[in-house]
Structures are given as C-alpha cells and as structure tokens.
Amino acid sequence: MRQEVDGMKSVHEGVLTLHKPHPLVADQRGNIDEMESKLTTEAAVSKCEVIQVAIVCAGHNSSRSMVTLIKSMLFYRKNPLHLHLITDAKAHLILSTLFDTWSIPQMEVSFYLADNVVSEVSWIPNKHYSGVYGLLKLTLPKALPSSLRKVIVLDTDVTFATDIAQLWALFQNMKSDQALGLVENQSDWYLGKLWKNHRPWPALGRGYNTGVILMDLSKLRSMNWPHLWRMIAERDLQTMLSTSLADQDIFNAVLQQNPRMLHEIPCHWNVQLSDNTRSESCYTEVADLKVIHWNSPKKLRVKNKHAEFFRNLHLTFLEYDGNLLRRELFGCSNYSTNKQASSYINHEQINEDDACYEFRCVKYIKYRTHLFYLDYDYEQESSDGSSEWDVTLVAQLSMDRLQMIESLAKHWEGPISLALYMSDTEAQQFLSFVISCETLANRKNIGYHVVYKEGSLYPINFLRNVALGQVTTPYVFLLDIDFLPMLGLYPYLKRVMSNLHMSEGNKALVIPAFESLRYRLNFPKTKADLLKMLDVGDLFTFRYHVWPKGHAASDYPKWRSATTPYKVNWEQDFEPYVVVRRDVPEFDLRFAGFGWNKVSHTMELEAQNYQFIVLPNAFVVHMPHAPSLDIAKYRANPLYKRCLDTLKSEFMSDLSIKYGKTFPVGN
Template sequence: MHIGIVCAGHNSNLYLHTLLKSIYFYRVNPMHFHIITNKASKQILKTLFDSWNVPQVFVTFYDMNDFLHDVRWIPNSHYSGVHGLMKLVFPKAIPLTVTDKILVLDTDLTVVSDLYDLWKLFKKFIGKQAVGIVENQSDYYLGINTWPAINRGFNSGVLLYKLNILKDVGWPNLWSNITKKAALFYGSTRLADQDIINAVLKEHPDLLYEVPCVWNTQLSDHTLSHNCYKNAKVKIVHWNSPKKYKVDNRDGDYFRSLAIGFQEYNGNLLRKKLQVCDIAPVIITNESEEFCAEFRNLLNTQFRTMLYFREYDYKPVENDVTFVAQLSYDRLQRIEELVKFWAGPISLTLYVSDAELVKCISFITSSDVLKDRTNIAYHAVFKDGEYYPINKLRNVGLRNVQAPYVFLADIDFLPSKNLYVNLVKHITDMGTLKKKALVVPAFELQKMGTSIPRNKRQLLNKLEDKSVIPFLSNIWAPGHAPTDYEKWKTAEEPYQVQWKPDYEPYIVVYKDVVEYNEKFVGFGWNKVSHIMELEAQNYQFVVLPNVFIMHTPHTPSYDIARFRSSPIYRLCLQMLKEEFIMKLNKNYNRHFEYTNSSMNLMNVYLRRRKRNFVLPGSQTTVETNTDYPSNSE
C-alpha cells in the first residue's frame, strides 16, 4: 500500500505519530509512506521512522518548497494555510514508476480497521473514476456562498487517487483552471483543498468514486456522522475540527477514548514482523558474556524517538550557549525550577512511555512558567528495556542543539544567578573554546529546605556553616576534586586545572564535542568516560570563578539501587570500563591505566555462585549518587 500524507509543524507531527500507531496496529501488509513536509519536520519524522524501525514500512519524503508555487497563488482562508492545499499535488509529485494509486490521509485521523480493506476499493473503480472520497457529513455545502459541490459535497480527509487516470486527464491544469474560475466568483477557499476538489468533481462527476461513509467518520461541531455509524462499524475517525479531540459531539467520549488509547499505546509493541522468520539462536560462548549480554545488546537497541514535540522557535546567535540535560518523567517538575534561572536556550531529552509523553505535553501546556517558552527543545525517547539509556538521551539532546556552545549539565542542578549571561560573557572574552572545556563548579545542599545561594558571596557563607558542600565531596571526592574548590573560593579570574582519573565536571564546550559513549547506561561511568575522552583529545579544563550550579536533594534512582545491590551489575560495568579505556588508548595513542580485573572477578563470582557463596563486596552500605563506582565495589 502507498499512503500519502502532508505533515509540517509540531502538532501535525504528534498527530501523525498517533495515526501511525493506529495504522500499524491493524495492518497486515507492507506500506510505503509518501510524506510532503518542510525541512524541520523532515528531520523529526525521519528520526521517528528510522528509530521506530517497523518491519516492511518504507518512507519517501518530498520537499514542500518544491510545490509551493503550485498552490501559493490560491486565495485561501483555512486555518491550515498553504499546508491545507498540498494534497492537490500528490498526482504530480509521485511518478507512475513508483505506484499508480495512493491513499491520501489527513494527520488528524484515528484508524480503527485494516487500511488494506480501503486499498481494495481501487478494484471497484470503473471508467474514468480516479478520486475516491467520502460524502461530507454536515450540511455546510448546502448553505449559501460556499464553493460548488455535488449535493452535500465530499470531505477530503481521506482520498483515493488513481494516479494513472489523473495524469491522463492533466490533473494539475484541470484543478488549477477550475480554481481560478471559482475563486473569481466565490472568493477564497474556506476549506482549502476540499473546496477545490469538490469544485472539480462538480464539473467532472465522472472522476468521482464515492467511498462508504465509515471510512471517514467526521467529528466536526455540526457533524451528522451518527447517521452513518448507527448502521455500520466505523473504520476511520476524522477529527476535522480546529478543536480536534475537544470537539463537542454526541458520541465524543467514545471516539476520544479510541484516540487517547492510541496516544498512550506503547508503540514499541508495533514492531511486529508480517511473516514468521527463522531466527538464528544467540550463542553464548561463556557465562560472563551471558551475564553482560544485556549491557552489550543495548548498543543495538533502536529507541523510538520523537524530536521537538513542542513548538521550538530559536535562531542561533554568536557565542550563545544551550543548557543540555536529560530526565525521566518523575523529574518533570524540575524543568519549571530550571527555567526560572536560565533565560537562554535549553535542550531537554525525556525518557518516557507513550502515556507519560501525553502527560508531559499536558503539564508543559498548562504550566504558566513553560507554556510560552519557545526556546526550549523538548525531545522524547520512548522507554524500551530495563536500563536507563542515559548517554543515548544526552546525545539526542546534544545532536539537536542550534546554538554554537553547550552547557552539559543535569536536570537536578539549579544555576547560580545570571549563570547564562556570565557564560556568554566568558565565551566572548576568551574568543574561542577550541579544545577547551569551561568548568562550572558544582555544589550540593546538605538537606531539604535549605535556601539556595544566588551568588558567590552567599555561597561562601553557606560553605562556612556547612549547609552547602562541594558536590559529592563527602562520598566521592575524586569526581570533582580537580576543580580545586579552595582555589575557587578566592579566584577572580579563570584558572586551568589538570585532569585526574574519575574527574566528571559539568562543562561548557563547542556543540561539536565528541558524543557520550552509549555503552554506559543506568548508573556508573557515563560522565567520567566522556570527560576522559576529552582529556584523550588534549582538552584544557578551565574553571570559571564567578559561577556555579547547585544540586538539590532527591530520592535515589532505580539504577543506583540496582548498582548497589547487584554484584553482576558492578562487574559488567567494570568490564565495560576496561574495554572503553583499552579502546581509548588505541584510538588516541594514550596510556590510561586500568586494572583489567573484571574477568578474574567474574570467574571468582561464577565459581562461588556454584557453591552458594556471595562475591566479596556485593553488599555495600555506601550512600552515593556519583557517576563512578569505586574499585572496592
């Protein structure tokens, strides 16, 4: 089946995501989507299709700009603007060498049946029939001053185009000539392409094939669709009102439940194959590989990703810096706190289920703090598997930054007053950050309820009374000790520090910085490995004297608990660490030290497990939320 869709803008992208889930749920045939879109939405949709990786689904994108001249001249007052006219160009855009027929769908549909049954209606076309369409389920075209239509007219939310016939009749010239004549008499179109298609069918009824009404059950404010579905089962629900799911309809609650059901449905479950294939068994060469296979397999996991799920309007400016962070749904409210102290652009990647994404959008939309901020890029990576893919999330945010510089941070930190302004000033003063990482010193509150210092003077006072301490200094000092907090207390100018093992500062760098290593998931070594690779690339680490970030207390994550309680988790992490350092040494001709003890420890554990023993060090009482596990663990 070939399916054409026009999609541009963050709302349309979200509607398409839900539409695809409803299509995939029922389909039993391969599909080829033909999507007319703009540059911004192409990036989003291509990422979605590629990361979803549904078997036997193909997609071709068409640049909307290539067809603007075909429709831009049309006087049109519909709220969708020029996008609402683009369905007219599919017969021109798609060559017959690809397909001679295509279904064309609006994005605001919910499919509740197999589209192949709609596709099969092409076999019933006779003669010159080339436009399959459902009757309009309102009396709009029976009113006055409307564009011409046959009786009640037809709704263009679902179209069946017989492309070979439309090409034979010269479709582009046919509809454009009729449009020019109608516009002179009736004025601008009110329903975009629908008015034009109705005018064409009025003049050339031989092109018309009337599709059963259940294939386009229209839920506008004045719909008469109940006259259709009272005698037949609905196949497609069409939310053809500016209100969309909020439309006032006698059976609205029932139809909304269908749409919301697909909004919240786990799209990962739709990666089902259309035929049974023989799958080669996974061969485990030894027990240690079996234990760590989950970690290694994560590198091959394709996490379904929806970029920019809220409106994003930002134009890069010189020396600007984007705050980059990732978070899970339970940290959502921290975004409100962050934006109060950071006026610049932000890139946030959320790890969520489909249902949680719906709640996130509702939260952001209703938040007085967030709803009008359009310089925040929100990206969704959908949950898949047990482990939190922290570096995958960081990389998604990093790849989609438009400002020249990034502040690589975490959502649990609040910036000092004017941090954003001060960072831009430091970048401007330094002239270039080539091979240079600006370190923003990190501190933490010792207990809930402690007021957050907004400047260095207040912070120094709280360091004196120990209500604030350098981040992790009481449980994992190596993580931030190279920042040299004692020097920072009196520093008035930036100063360079030397990298040391286990250093994991929060830094400002060029946005083209090397990405995080995605083999590190959950808890442990995710930031340390990144900073270590910067050291391998000969980066300078320069501490800024008049800025800081403050960590606020929160409950431990699930991955920290797993790290503390599972000796296998820690052993596998140690193995990944050793492999990473060996590769780093090879790639950069460096000589970072490592213990190379993971295999020995694993063998000890396996032998003792067979004798019902527990690996020494498997029970730890260290309370830590550091990125780095100690060797003793």
C-alpha cells in the first residue's frame, strides 16, 4: 500500500506546478510551519494509538461526501481509528448500514443522535446553508463521552492527502491553556472588506476556520465551555442578529475574547477552497498539502488557480474501490473490533473443493451497501384514507439497465425503491445521470440504494432484499427493472386493494406480464389496446417461446375476457410479478445470477398459503434489451446448470423442513 501512496504523490507532482507565496506571507506561515515540523518529528504518534475523529453528518448528501473523506483517511492511515458521528435519523440509518457492511478492521464507529443536543443551538439564528447542524460542533464537549479527552473534528467536505496521524501528533504541541487547534482563515471574510457594509462577527485578525479542529475536550470541560460560548454568543447576537458562517462565527468570537485558548496549526492542514481565499499561500509543492477543504456552497465547482488538480485528487478517492480499504493493520493485533478483513463471513463453512464453491460464497458475502444514495422524501398523507393501501414499486438493476429508470418513473408516479449493483466509479456516473435527467432530478420519492460490486455473480436476491427492506408503505409491487407498468397502475392498485380487503389473510395480487420484441413500441394505454396488439403480433405473453411455465398459471386466456379479479392455483415454476404486504418473506440469498431467484420466492409464498389473485385490468410489459452476462454464463457453462440444480434441491429440502410441505422439483 505504501507504494500506491508514493505513486500517487509522484503523479501529483508531475501534474501540478505551484507558485511561491508572497514573501511576507511566506515568512509568517513559515515560522509556524517550521516550528510545528520540528515538534511533530520529536513527538510521533505510537503505532497502535487510536486516533479519535468526530464528524457531524446530517441528511443524504452529507453522507455521500463523508464517504469520500473516510476513504481518503483510510488510504493513508497506519493507526486504528475511532469515528464519533453526530447524525440525524436519516444519516444514522445510512451510515450505520454502510459501516456495518463495509467491515473495516481496526476502525470503530460510535453514533450520537443529533436530536439530543440540537436544543443547545437551535435558538441561534443562522443564515448558513448547513442549517442547525452547522452549529452542532459547539456541543461536542457535552455530546461526546466524558472519557474521551481529545478529538480531531472534521467537516464532511474535506479530503486528506496524508496520514491523519500527523495531524493527531499536533496535539502534543499544544500548551496547557490551549484547548482549540485551528488553521487561520484564508479568505478576507473576517476582515470585513469583501463588500460595502460587510459586518462579520468579531475575530482575531483574519479569524480561524473550523473545518479542521484539534479539540481538547478535557480542557474545554474544565473551563465550562457550554457557559462560555453561550454567554459570548448571546452578547454578540444582540448586534449581529444571526450567524453567517454557523459555528465558525461563534468559535471566532470566543477566541477573540480568549486568545490564550488558541493553538494555531499550519495552514496546509486546512487548505480552503472557498471563493475569495488565498489558499495558494499555504503550499509551494505537492508534498505540503495535508487536508483540502471544499468549504464553498459551490463545492467542486469553486474557482481556484489549482482547482483542476484538487478536483482530480478528490475524484481519485470518490471513485476508489472501497473494498480495497478493508486491510488489516498487522502491527496492531492487540487492537481489535471483531471485524473481518474480508467481506466473507462463515467462510470456514464452505468447502473450497466444492465444484459449486463460487455459487455458495454468494450467500455469505457482506456487500458494502449505501442506502438512500440520493435525497429521498416521501410521506404517506391522504385525507381519503388511500395511504392505508399505498404501495411501493421494488426493483433492482445494474449499470447496463440504468437508462430504464427514467421510463419506469414516467409510468409509475408512486414511491419506488431501487437497489443498484455498481462499482464506486459507476456510482458517480449514476449520480451524474440522475442529476442531469429532468424526470428523475425532480422526483424525491425514489429511494436509490447502492450495493457495491463484490465477487463474480450478480446477487439478484440480495439486491431485492435491500430494496424491499427500505420500503415504508404497507404494500410492495415486486417487479423487474426491464418491465414498464401500464399507465395509471399505481392509483388502480390502491383502489383495488381496498376492494379486495388485502389486509385480511395472505394475498398476492398477480399482474399479468407481456413482452415486446421491438425496441420502439407504441405502449398500450388500455387493456383493449393491449389485446389488439396481442392479436396482430406486436405483443406476446411473457416468455411464451422460451419459458411458458413461468407465467402460464396466470391463465392468459381467462384474463382476456375477465372483468373481475380471479384466483389461480400455484403451479410448478410459477414466478409472477405480484403486489403483497411489506412483510412478505425475503428472497433466498443462495440464488444469484440467472435462474430460480423468483421461482423460489413464489414457492415460499405458496408454502405460507398465499392466495394468488389475478387482476383483470392490470398489466406490465417487458422491454427488449441485450442479454445479461449471467444468462450468457448459464447458457455456455454446464457447471453453472449443475450447480443451480444442486441449489434447487437444497432449497426444496430446506423448504420442506421449514413448512412441513413437499413440492415437485421443476426442470
């Protein structure tokens, strides 16, 4: 790993040509830098010392930027880490799932609910785009455990370019009365010269940026920090009326009154890329860069002389394969968080000599999962009681099906839960796709859950379970991404579920499936339109020519003339698209790639005595696309077929034991 780091530095040195700072600025900064460099060299961090890091993270977008920060820390780190995350409920769900599935050795994560301390700062009028969460760093001495003596506090929009242990070592340079280590502000904001009548909060000189803080919690607690900052904030708010830079204004006001608390750290530990900054004065060569801070609402679009270089560095970590960061710190065996370095669990239960070893591993892989990758906001509110019958469409996809999301969104106005199987690089391409697509950018009721690639088989049932697990509506419509629902299906389902008393007993509403062999299709608006297209050969019953068993039980001949819902019996190999309660059994994880992934699920519904009820005025249409890689493997590899047959037999046996029923094995 050391070679990778060195290689990255050499590339950067070849790309970026840095100019020298103004001599006067260089003298001022140089004195601090030289002194810190000497002290830090003498006071190195012990190899297995745990580095404590605190981050405030709220909302979906903040969780994404924090992942890039964590990647940059993990890339360079040589010490165990303990993250202390102050989160809202949304970020807690996202990040707890992410770190649990990421399984990074020698890294602990503790969560603290922001709601417990929001009241400490919510009284402060604040104009900053971060809202009340931009003030929460003021509460850290109270919010964090009393046993925690010191912590590095970071904004989510920073990127490391070196080992964080070097920053941790700077604590040892702080004098007895210095409780806060900060980098001087690199803009003219606190000088009050940016525009006419600009009135910033009081500060020492240029003020200090709070994107990176060395916070000595013990010292702050001993000086009654909550009382200190509140007293000064209340006084200054009488004239300032509100904060413009959130916690930064209040930290600076406190330091202006209590300068002895401050320990100034070298500016390359917080190279600030906001507008109107003089960050270029912090570095003369790439080796000087330690932490890059995108402290502007524009983020990566900020104007800076070396912005392209900084963006490339940021994108390096943004797209870096996070699975490669699951590496052990071998010299710190005495520090353990009981996490595996591998993404596999119960690995010893799998016989490596088994011919189907690859297939059996799928069940045990712990796929790194980032829930709600984009903003999601859906509340079930209905004055007519229809929320009782609300339904979410559930599907999964890989990058090669990405373009189908837009069409799906146009056909289904209700909530959607999608699991996307992607690499880190593909996730960024997906993000750009959604942002640039007007249809999708305006939809906030689509939950996108990114599952990062691992292994050689497509984990289709794992993906379905991820998407299913994040549904909040009472009912789900289990579909595949390459189908388009008939227009108006969402309101139709809510009406029909009420009439069918879906809440009573186990019911599965079957939506008949059809297919087009044409890439350009005049989509049928009604059942009458669909029947005409069937008669002239523009549409067909789904997979009639290759897999009729899958949907034959829906009884297409009866559906043609049906006007009321009708029950059908389960048949061997039946795999319909159904609407069921949200508490439906999960899909069996042993089935990955191609084959039997839906059949096994329908069979378990039958084992639980679900009634299959076909809806007479509903349909979905499969749109043509290139075959998946997994179906190509199935067709070309005899071992694939043999292993699938083995998994089928084992599933049938397990199902019989679980429910006391026997089922015929399909072909």
